[in-house]
Amino acid sequence: MIKPLISVIICSHNPRYDYINKVIAALKSQILPVEQWELLLIDNASKQLLSSEIDLSWHLQARHIREEQLGLTPARLRGIKEAVGETLVFVDDDNILDYDYLEVALKISKDFPMIGAWGGQIRGEFEEVPPEWAKSLLPFLAIREFEHDKWSNLSPENETTPCGAGLCIRKIVATQYFDVAHQDPRRASMDRKGNSLISSGDVDLALTACDMGFGTGQFTSLKMTHLMPASRLKEDYLLRILRDTYYSGTILNYLRGKQPTQSKFRSSNIYLLYLRIRYGYKQSRFYQAKQKGISLALKQISNWQSTAL
Numbered sequence: 001m002i003k004p005l006i007s008v009i010i011c012s013h014n015p016r017y018d019y020i021n022k023v024i025a026a027l028k029s030q031i032l033p034v035e036q037w038e039l040l041l042i043d044n045a046s047k048q049l050l051s052s053e054i055d056l057s058w059h060l061q062a063r064h065i066r067e068e069q070l071g072l073t074p075a076r077l078r079g080i081k082e083a084v085g086e087t088l089v090f091v092d093d094d095n096i097l098d099y100d101y102l103e104v105a106l107k108i109s110k111d112f113p114m115i116g117a118w119g120g121q122i123r124g125e126f127e128e129v130p131p132e133w134a135k136s137l138l139p140f141l142a143i144r145e146f147e148h149d150k151w152s153n154l155s156p157e158n159e160t161t162p163c164g165a166g167l168c169i170r171k172i173v174a175t176q177y178f179d180v181a182h183q184d185p186r187r188a189s190m191d192r193k194g195n196s197l198i199s200s201g202d203v204d205l206a207l208t209a210c211d212m213g214f215g216t217g218q219f220t221s222l223k224m225t226h227l228m229p230a231s232r233l234k235e236d237y238l239l240r241i242l243r244d245t246y247y248s249g250t251i252l253n254y255l256r257g258k259q260p261t262q263s264k265f266r267s268s269n270i271y272l273l274y275l276r277i278r279y280g281y282k283q284s285r286f287y288q289a290k291q292k293g294i295s296l297a298l299k300q301i302s303n304w305q306s307t308a309l
Contacts, residue, residue: 004061006037006102007085007171011075012093013044013194017053019227020093024054027091032102034059040082042067044075071193072164073201077181080174088174090167090202096125096225097166104222105168112151112217116173116209119162120222121145127230133282134233140241142226144218151217153210156203156253160216164191164202166224169209177208186255186304190248197241200248207256235282239289246293254301 008027012020027039038061043050045068056062067078076090087109091097101120108118124130124143142165152160162168181188181204191201206216231237254260276284 002035004036004038004085006032006087006089006106007040007079007083008037008089008091008102009040009042009076009079009083010091010093011042011044011072011079012046012050013070013072013075013192014046014048015050015093016229020054022096022227023091023093024056026096026099028058029099030097030102031100032106034061036106037102038062038083038085040065040079042075042079044072045070071189072191073181073188076191076201076205077178077188080171080178083171083174086171088169088171090164090169092165092226094227095165096227098223098225101166101222101224104219108168108217108219108222109170114153114215115151115217116212116214117162117167117169117206118151118217118219118222119144119166119168119206120219120224122163122165123223123225124228125225126228126233128233130233134238137238137242137286140238140245141228141232146218146220149217149219149221151215153213153215156207156210156256157216160218161203161206162216162218164205165226166222167202167206168222169205170214173209173212173214174205176212177205180208184255186251190252197244198248199245200252203249204252204256235285239285242286243289243293243296246290247297248293250294250297251300254297260298260301 039056039059041050041056041064043064043066051064065078065082067075089105122142122144142163150160187204190204191199209216250260
């Protein structure tokens with residue numbers, strides 16, 4: 001059997017079956033011949049064995065792999081270890097790839113040898129129409145739409161750094177990240193675990209490309225759809241994801257060598273009243289969530305620094 005050029009890795013923990021069935025259906029429809037890619041479904045400690053629920057027999061180079069250590073990063077690391085393709089494509093269990101996604105990903109890998117990690121446009125498909133007040137927060141739900149290709153070898157460069165949904169990365173870069181994450185348990189603990197919304201493991205993975213002298217990029221021709229349940233548009237969920245995103249970003253910057261600056265957050269009742277008057281009740285709550293995340297991260301960093309003394 002010919003060695004596959006691409007390894008598609010789906011990391012899943014207790015998925016919605018109506019969602020993951022659509023993910024699989026989109027993979028079945030890829031125009032890149034199946035002989036050129038393999039499919040790894042990483043079952044991350046799901047209550048029900050995914051191998052008994054999801055049929056992969058349609059693909060001759062597909063495997064069910066069980067990873068008992070809970071967490072998106074351990075699942076990704078298992079996928080990296082098992083993959084044989086030179087390019088890895090991480091697909092969440094709610095990501096619907098366009099029919100040419102794998103073909104375009106492969107073309108980019110050949111046409112842009114200086115780029116080590118890349119992504120594309122991510123449309124949202126919502127169970128409920130997003131309220132107007134939530135639209136500015138959609139990027140925190142991994143919704144990305146843009147008009148021009150962009151790439152850079154600067155780290156970090158937020159405009160060109162792909163997120164985990166549909167992330168494409170060279171195996172050599174992923175292997176380097178695998179080694180680093182195993183050397184530092186703090187890096188290995190980044191990203192989702194159960195109901196936690198801690199993130200940035202995907203950013204750490206992508207930025208490893210810059211550590212190695214490659215760049216990162218975003219391409220308009222690479223397209224997918226992100227399925228969004230109604231629960232992700234609830235105010236409490238968005239407050240949590242904003243807090244945990246800023247917490248994670250601050251932690252990751254520190255782990256990558258950037259010394260944190262002290263938070264300027266003020267929690268007095270008078271200041272909070274000022275924020276509500278100026279920005280409105282909801283926006284002031286989101287501001288507080290952001291600053292709370294940064295403050296929690298600074299406390300964690302301080303604990304690490306104290307322990308190291």
